[in-house]
Amino acid sequence: MAHAPAVAADHRQNPFGLVYRGAITKNAPGKVNIHPATYKLNGLDIVANVYTPANYDPAKRYAAIVVAHPNGGVKEQVAGLYAQHLAEQGYVTITADAAYQGGSGGAPRSMDKPANRIEDVHGMADFITRYPGVDEMRLGLLGVCGGGGYALSAAKTDKRFKSVATLSMFNSGRVRRNGFADSQLDTVQARLRQASAARAQEMAGGNILYAGDADMTDAQIAALPFEMYRQGYAYYWRTHAHPSSTFKYTMGSLLDLMRWDASDQIDLIDQPLLMIAGGKADSGYMTDDAFAKATGTTDKALFKIDGASHIETYWVPEYVDAAMGKLTPFFARTLVAGGLIKPKAVI
Structure with a gap:
């Protein structure tokens, strides 16, 4: 199905810098x-947006949901869109720029290490569970793209999260190690040596080297081999661009990324789990793999949005509505006061 070009807000015209x-x-x-x-x-200033529901009253008690943004993304893009939609359902929600990225503190800039991104998720939970009116016993987690992989890792051990959902989950470690669709298996060792040299240079006070930093022309974007990357560049660099958002990350980060995997020890997740992906997303194999390995929970569901690619789940209204059509009952059921209501059937 063909869709009209993405139309987004201009961050310069929005008082909160939002682009969706x-x-x-x-x-x-x-x-x-x-x-x-x-x-x-951990000593760094983290910038966040908290969304409160209509007629919010801090004297009342609300369930809350943490929303983790994609790799290279910021809180003003897709994470903000879903945080706003979930607030419309009555939740207090939070989405924050990752440490070393966006508007948050930390140097060198654009460092992208899994431990930091996972700690970001814990940190959002720390903050929002102390927010006026939030019931700390009713805390949910939603991770989008790379934030989905880090959300899975955080939820393995952080049992403050009573349920966890992912949208278009991207396993950053697997992709940085093996290449997208495992297309770079023959160059793993060479890329590790490159990353090792980059870290050595950085630690010696030399220039910081970056990966993924490219200002592509429309023709170059169109020539990329994977739809996720073609549409991703269009989303982040054209239709939903934000000055704090960038694809680049320090080359030295690969030492950490390439030895990490979102699906490692995923059986530690015993909370209710909902994984959503586009039905025609070329990244869907990552969601399928993680879902199959998530054997520690008996309350799990996998939903594919018919006709949607990875990036289209970020902004195409009908696909966003489809995702919300599953997220809404999932969180309503799993974040109820007094405990979890078990599903009658897997969706």
């Missing part, structure tokens, strides 16, 4: 409101 369609432009009484926040995490 239908973004909040002002805090109005009786509506979902957005609250920029800053907090400390």
Whole structure:
């Protein structure tokens, strides 16, 4: 099915810097409101947006959901879109820029190490569970793309999360190690040596080397071999561009990324799990693999959005609606006061 070109808000015209369609432009009484926040995490300033539901009353008790953004993304893009939609369902939600990325602190910039990204998820939980009106016993987690892989890792051990969902999950470790669709298996050792040399140079005070940093022309984007990357460059560099968002990451980060995998010890997840992916996404193999290995929970479901690619789940209204059509009942069931209601059937 063909879709009209993505139309997004201009971050320069939005007072909160949001770029997604239908973004909040002002805090109005009786509506979902957005609250920029800053907090400390391991000595770094983390910038976040908290969304509160319509008619929010801090004297009441609300379930909350942490939303982890994609690799290279920031809180103003797809993570903000889903955080806003979930707030419309009555949740207090939070999405924050990863440490060393976006508007958050940390140097060198664009460091992308799994331990940091996982700690970001824990840190959002630390902050939002102390937010006025939040019931810390009703905390959910949603991870998008790379944030989905890190959400799975965080939920393995952080049992504050009563349920976890992923959208278009991207296993950053597997892709950085093996290449997309395992297409670079023959160059693993050479790339590890390159990353090792980059770290040595960085630690010696030399220039910091980066991977994934490219300002491509439209023709170059069209020539990329995988649909996810073609549409990803269009999303992040054209239709939903934000000045804090970048694909690049320090070359030295590969030492950590290439020895990590989102599906390692995934059987530690015993919470309810919902994994959503585009039905025609070329990244779907990562969701399929992780879902099959998630044997520690008996309450799990896999949903494929018919006709959707990976990036289209970020912005195409009908696909966003389809994802919300599963997220809404999932979190309603798993974040209820007094405990989990078991499903009658797997969706």
